[in-house]
Amino acid sequence: MDSNDIIKPENLVYSKSKVLTDTVMHYCPGCSHGVVHKLLAEVIGDMDIQDKTIGISPVGCAVFAYKYIDIDWQQAAHGRAPALATATKRLYPDKYVFAYQGDGDLASIGTAEIIHACNRGENIVVIFINNAIYGMTGGQMAPTTLLGMKTATTPYGRKSELNGYPLKITELIAQLEGTCYVTRQSVQNPGSVRKAKKAIRKAFENSAQKKGTSFVEIVASCNSNWKMPPVKANKWMEENMFPFYPLGDIKDR
Amino acid sequence: MAEKLLKKGNEAIALAAIRYGADGYFGYPITPQSEVMETLMEEMPWETTGMVVLQAESETSSINMLYGGACCGKKVMTSSSSPGISLMCEGISYMAGAELPCLLVNVIRGGPGLGTIQPAQGDYFQAVKGGGHGDYKIIVLAPASVQEMYDFVGLGFELAFKYRIPAMILSDGAIGQMMEKVELRDPVRRLTDEEIAQKYGHWATVGKQAGRKGNIISSLSLAASEMEAINLRLQEKYRTIEKNEIRFEKLLCEDAEYMLVAFGSSSRICESTVEIARQKGIRLGLLRPVTLFPFPSPAIQEMLPQLKGIMSVELNSGQMVEDVRLAVNGAVPVEFYGRMGGSIFSPEEVFSAFAQKFNL
Ligand SMILES: Cc1ncc(C[n+]2csc(CCOP(=O)(O)OP(=O)(O)O)c2C)c(N)n1
Ligand code: SF4
Ligand SMILES: [Mg+2]
Numbered sequence: 172m173d174s175n176d177i178i179k180p181e182n183l184v185y186s187k188s189k190v191l192t193d194t195v196m197h198y199c200p201g202c203s204h205g206v207v208h209k210l211l212a213e214v215i216g217d218m219d220i221q222d223k224t225i226g227i228s229p230v231g232c233a234v235f236a237y238k239y240i241d242i243d244w245q246q247a248a249h250g251r252a253p254a255l256a257t258a259t260k261r262l263y264p265d266k267y268v269f270a271y272q273g274d275g276d277l278a279s280i281g282t283a284e285i286i287h288a289c290n291r292g293e294n295i296v297v298i299f300i301n302n303a304i305y306g307m308t309g310g311q312m313a314p315t316t317l318l319g320m321k322t323a324t325t326p327y328g329r330k331s332e333l334n335g336y337p338l339k340i341t342e343l344i345a346q347l348e349g350t351c352y353v354t355r356q357s358v359q360n361p362g363s364v365r366k367a368k369k370a371i372r373k374a375f376e377n378s379a380q381k382k383g384t385s386f387v388e389i390v391a392s393c394n395s396n397w398k399m400p401p402v403k404a405n406k407w408m409e410e411n412m413f414p415f416y417p418l419g420d421i422k423d424r
Numbered sequence: 425m426a427e428k429l430l431k432k433g434n435e436a437i438a439l440a441a442i443r444y445g446a447d448g449y450f451g452y453p454i455t456p457q458s459e460v461m462e463t464l465m466e467e468m469p470w471e472t473t474g475m476v477v478l479q480a481e482s483e484t485s486s487i488n489m490l491y492g493g494a495c496c497g498k499k500v501m502t503s504s505s506s507p508g509i510s511l512m513c514e515g516i517s518y519m520a521g522a523e524l525p526c527l528l529v530n531v532i533r534g535g536p537g538l539g540t541i542q543p544a545q546g547d548y549f550q551a552v553k554g555g556g557h558g559d560y561k562i563i564v565l566a567p568a569s570v571q572e573m574y575d576f577v578g579l580g581f582e583l584a585f586k587y588r589i590p591a592m593i594l595s596d597g598a599i600g601q602m603m604e605k606v607e608l609r610d611p612v613r614r615l616t617d618e619e620i621a622q623k624y625g626h627w628a629t630v631g632k633q634a635g636r637k638g639n640i641i642s643s644l645s646l647a648a649s650e651m652e653a654i655n656l657r658l659q660e661k662y663r664t665i666e667k668n669e670i671r672f673e674k675l676l677c678e679d680a681e682y683m684l685v686a687f688g689s690s691s692r693i694c695e696s697t698v699e700i701a702r703q704k705g706i707r708l709g710l711l712r713p714v715t716l717f718p719f720p721s722p723a724i725q726e727m728l729p730q731l732k733g734i735m736s737v738e739l740n741s742g743q744m745v746e747d748v749r750l751a752v753n754g755a756v757p758v759e760f761y762g763r764m765g766g767s768i769f770s771p772e773e774v775f776s777a778f779a780q781k782f783n784l
Contacts, residue, residue, distance in 0.1 A: 222632050224632075225629045243629035243639045251484070255488055259493065263496060283481055
């Protein structure tokens with residue numbers, strides 16, 4: 172039996188989501204953003220809600236998310252995606268609205284917007300990509316940068332005396348009455364990808380049930396700015412990021 | 425007969441928002457305009473027209489809620505006063521860049537900084553020249569009465585959607601707080617989601633419709649050539665607006681030898697100054713720009729052959745006078761009189777300044 176005996180329509184178990192466009196992604200090889208985009212597209216496709224979903228893209232490496240997932244998109248100013256999502260969801264209560272944000276976007280410049288959107292319990296989905304760095308601007312310190320971690324603006328490593336502590340914003344968000352589902356996932360291997368997809372699906376389902384805000388953090392790698400090859404970056408993430416940002420559901424109700 | 429009510433300017437804005445079919449109001453309290461949101465909350469329009477009213481966590485957030493709402497093709501608005509508008513400038517620039525319609529209301533207070541809650545016109549430059557970054561313009565309407573506060577909500581939305589551009593009502597604490605009779609116009613129904621999808625579905629984020637690609641609303645274009653093309657298109661739109669939308673009012677200008685130029689509450693005071701001058705036999709007229717962008721330069725230029733001098737009268741250090749001088753281009757002397765920081769001039773005071781500057 173050769174491979175041509177296997178490649179037949181009836182044996183097809185996987186294909187690229189129709190919700191993904193054919194545009195080649197601009198992400199660095201090994202970057203987590205692309206995997207999360209794929210999962211979002213799959214969930215939107217599986218739930219058959221392409222015509223009812225409105226995405227808000229951030230300022231950060233994912234600014235161009237709108238090129239890759241074929242839905243209606245709004246491109247927000249740095250940190251403000253939750254405000255756009257709030258109005259969009261309130262004006263279209265029957266649509267699915269999600270904000271896609273990086274750690275600088277969500278946990279630094281946009282801290283007020285995310286806290287208050289979550290506290291109001293807006294029926295939106297938040298996808299939070301925590302790569303502990305400012306990817307787009309060339310690897311400066313993010314609020315989530317680990318102590319000791321070297322970045323362009325912490326060349327000798329992050330020091331608490333100088334830079335404060337890494338912010339566990341997801342734990343903070345879980346404290347807010349308005350959130351119904353707060354979880355931390357990753358996408359560095361097939362098992363974690365499957366779990367992350369389940370979490371994203373659940374978040375979208377929650378928003379239809381008007382249960383409040385669903386918040387999905389993805390602990391992600393930025394191999395380019397961490398200055399490591401992709402495989403090493405994933406290993407570094409498992410060894411250094413996961414102990415401080417432990418995976419799993421923080422809140423589910 | 426149309427219903428007439430005695431209302432504050434700020435209350436008129438709120439009533440007009442509901443009756444002109446606004447879909448959403450997002451705001452943050454600040455004196456002297458808090459009555460706008462207070463009135464809306466009292467009226468509970470979500471129970472009647474379905475209008476959304478939300479108190480945001482900051483003006484930064486309000487303007488970005490407007491951005492989201494405007495992306496949806498909905499009629500959205502906010503109101504604030506000077507410090508709050510400063511916070512909104514980033515968002516206004518984004519909305520201008522992404523060509524989104526919305527209505528902004530600035531009930532100006534004296535600045536700079538936290539300043540005072542007394543009325544002023546110190547935000548003329550911010551509104552007309554663009555307080556945010558980049559080459560952009562917004563339509564600016566200057567009401568001089570409570571009735572105009574009401575009517576310009578309708579006009580503002582109309583122009584904002586006609587040109588897909590933010591429109592601002594540039595008012596001040598005096599007009600926001602004063603009470604006058606206001607005639608309520610016939611209500612305009614809110615568009616249904618289906619109507620919005622039909623009308624604006626070719627650009628708005630209403631949910632991707634069958635047969636088209638996803639709509640993307642963005643102000644980003646990394647390639648210089650693309651960004652220049654966008655800028656050229658914006659500038660062309662601004663020139664069209666300058667051609668079509670200039671609005672102004674003239675008082676006793678037919679035989680005028682001198683002319684005051686004043687907008688908003690200043691123009692109300694200047695009406696009395698014109699009367700004083702006329703009683704003394706001085707042929708003084710008043711031109712009131714109703715649109716500050718587009719600025720009524722042609723109307724000023726038309727007057728030049730008969731004029732010996734112009735005085736711009738403003739509650740600031742002399743901002744609009746720069747546009748008057750650009751229009752006049754040296755043809756006649758252009759003087760300025762103003763007060764700042766919440767102090768207001770009397771008609772007599774304006775007259776003495778005028779008489780002194782022109783040796784009358
Ligand atoms: C108001 C404003 N300040 C700063 C910037 C510059 N800037 C662009 S992206 C970015 C950081 C993005 O980092 P993050 O949100 O972590 O996203 P990532 O690229 O890591 O996915 C900054 C500071 C901006 N665009 N706007
Ligand atoms: S810089 Fe980092 S976050 Fe940005 S695309 Fe590259 S790997 Fe991804
Ligand atoms: Mg980041």
